[in-house]
Amino acid sequence: MPSVTVTVRFAPSPTGRIHIGNARAALFNALFALRLGGRFVLRFDDTDRERSREDLKLAIADDLAWLGIRPDLMLSQSDRTDLYDQAAERLKAAGRLYACYETPDELERRRRRQLARGLPPIYDRAALKLTEAEHAALAAEGRRPHWRFRLDGRSVAWTDLVRGEQIVDTASLSDPVLIREDGTYLYTLPSVVDDIALGISHVIRGEDHVTNTGVQIEIFEALGGPVPAFGHYNLISTVSGEALSKRLGSLSIGSLRAAGYEPMAVASLSVLIGSAEEIHAYRSLAELAGHVDLARVSMSTAKFDPHELDTLNARLVHGLAFEAVAERLADLGIPGASGIDPGAFWDAVRPNLVTVPEAAQWWRIVVEGPQMVPPSEGEAGAAPTPADTAFLAQARAMLPPEPWDETTWGTWTKALQAATGRKGRDLFLPLRRALTGVDHGPELKKLLPLIGWRRTSARLP
Numbered sequence: 001m002p003s004v005t006v007t008v009r010f011a012p013s014p015t016g017r018i019h020i021g022n023a024r025a026a027l028f029n030a031l032f033a034l035r036l037g038g039r040f041v042l043r044f045d046d047t048d049r050e051r052s053r054e055d056l057k058l059a060i061a062d063d064l065a066w067l068g069i070r071p072d073l074m075l076s077q078s079d080r081t082d083l084y085d086q087a088a089e090r091l092k093a094a095g096r097l098y099a100c101y102e103t104p105d106e107l108e109r110r111r112r113r114q115l116a117r118g119l120p121p122i123y124d125r126a127a128l129k130l131t132e133a134e135h136a137a138l139a140a141e142g143r144r145p146h147w148r149f150r151l152d153g154r155s156v157a158w159t160d161l162v163r164g165e166q167i168v169d170t171a172s173l174s175d176p177v178l179i180r181e182d183g184t185y186l187y188t189l190p191s192v193v194d195d196i197a198l199g200i201s202h203v204i205r206g207e208d209h210v211t212n213t214g215v216q217i218e219i220f221e222a223l224g225g226p227v228p229a230f231g232h233y234n235l236i237s238t239v240s241g242e243a244l245s246k247r248l249g250s251l252s253i254g255s256l257r258a259a260g261y262e263p264m265a266v267a268s269l270s271v272l273i274g275s276a277e278e279i280h281a282y283r284s285l286a287e288l289a290g291h292v293d294l295a296r297v298s299m300s301t302a303k304f305d306p307h308e309l310d311t312l313n314a315r316l317v318h319g320l321a322f323e324a325v326a327e328r329l330a331d332l333g334i335p336g337a338s339g340i341d342p343g344a345f346w347d348a349v350r351p352n353l354v355t356v357p358e359a360a361q362w363w364r365i366v367v368e369g370p371q372m373v374p375p376s377e378g379e380a381g382a383a384p385t386p387a388d389t390a391f392l393a394q395a396r397a398m399l400p401p402e403p404w405d406e407t408t409w410g411t412w413t414k415a416l417q418a419a420t421g422r423k424g425r426d427l428f429l430p431l432r433r434a435l436t437g438v439d440h441g442p443e444l445k446k447l448l449p450l451i452g453w454r455r456t457s458a459r460l461p
């Protein structure tokens with residue numbers, strides 16, 4: 001038996017930048033392909049000409065590349081209208097696609113009448129009863145039809161990769177409109193035509209498409225195409241339960257990138273939330289793929305908590321070797337012409353970072369000294385007491401001579417303790433404040449040799 005190549009697709013509409021929910025769709029598919037040695041297709045669902053934009057296609061591909069996803073094939077539905085026309089003709093010939101002329105107002109009036117009589121408000125198929133003469137008369141009036149797919153009206157069943165046995169009763173649905181009055185296609189038919197043409201073996205998408213799948217399985221069958229396997233994962237909401245939309249800028253992949261998050265923190269969180277898997281930041285998509293199993297995805301909404309992203313990001317950053325960040329540090333001006341060893345600097349500050357770009361703040365502290373911190377951030381700027389000032393002056397006098405290394409801090413503070421009797425917080429905090437301007441931060445034994453004798457001495461009274 002020929003083996004079926006696993007082929008999946010991510011099919012965004014290029015009407016906005018992708019957000020974490022879209023990334024979830026892309027990743028479930030890409031990881032599935034990765035795990036099974038399959039192919040990943042990026043298909044732009046751009047049949048809505050008014051709202052689709054070419055520049056957004058590039059931006060989406062770029063955001064996917066940032067996440068580590070490189071499609072095996074990229075295509076746009078707007079280039080494939082001929083295929084959809086051919087499929088539509090076949091459905092018409094088979095009596096599955098029929099012309100309707102109702103206006104939205106007429107449909108709404110009928111819907112209200114049905115509801116008033118306690119009937120389900122589904123399309124009554126009045127257009128199926130139109131005679132040839134009536135069709136001709138409507139056409140003569142200049143009315144243009146929209147086209148509906150005649151559903152079989154049966155129980156369509158499939159075994160969902162996430163949800164198990166699923167049944168959609170298409171008798172309870174309106175025959176869907178596949179072609180608008182102006183001849184343009186809605187998403188439903190082009191998606192099926194492409195899935196058949198591209199040999200899509202698995203359609204993995206959000207649970208908002210479950211009913212759609214019942215309809216589309218009928219279309220797959222009517223077109224004689226193989227019906228792919230389906231998996232519908234749960235959707236993401238914000239912590240307060242709000243749905244994510246493309247307008248929610250802060251969770252767009254673009255803004256997370258700009259804020260300096262690691263792609264693997266974003267990728268790990270977006271597919272591991274709302275599943276039985278432990279949430280962990282994996283270091284590569286290949287590693288993550290081994291921990292994403294559609295059968296373990298939950299049926300309830302997955303909540304996206306930005307704090308969790310910070311935690312995962314911090315964990316990844318703490319494990320990044322200098323070589324992995326050297327270029328990004330250079331972009332931040334580190335080490336520039338400072339003469340400071342950037343590797344030693346990275347080692348000193350990385351345990352205190354949530355994102356890599358935050359290294360720039362510590363860099364300014366090392367090179368320039370305490371920074372002005374807005375009073376709302378609290379801790380900085382506490383003026384030293386007279387006793388502290390005297391202590392700091394003594395500390396300056398007792399600075400060990402260079403060269404300095406990681407033992408210098410211990411040597412210096414031990415000598416100070418012996419000379420002043422200060423210990424613990426009283427000993428360390430005035431020094432930390434004088435050298436960095438803040439109460440917390442990287443270990444001073446590591447910062448001190450980076451700051452060096454000249455700068456240290458200048459920061460003490």
Ligand code: GLU
Pocket residue numbers: 011012013045187191204205209
């Ligand atoms: N363009 C569709 C959407 O974004 C694709 C759905 C599907 O995967 O079939 O909802």
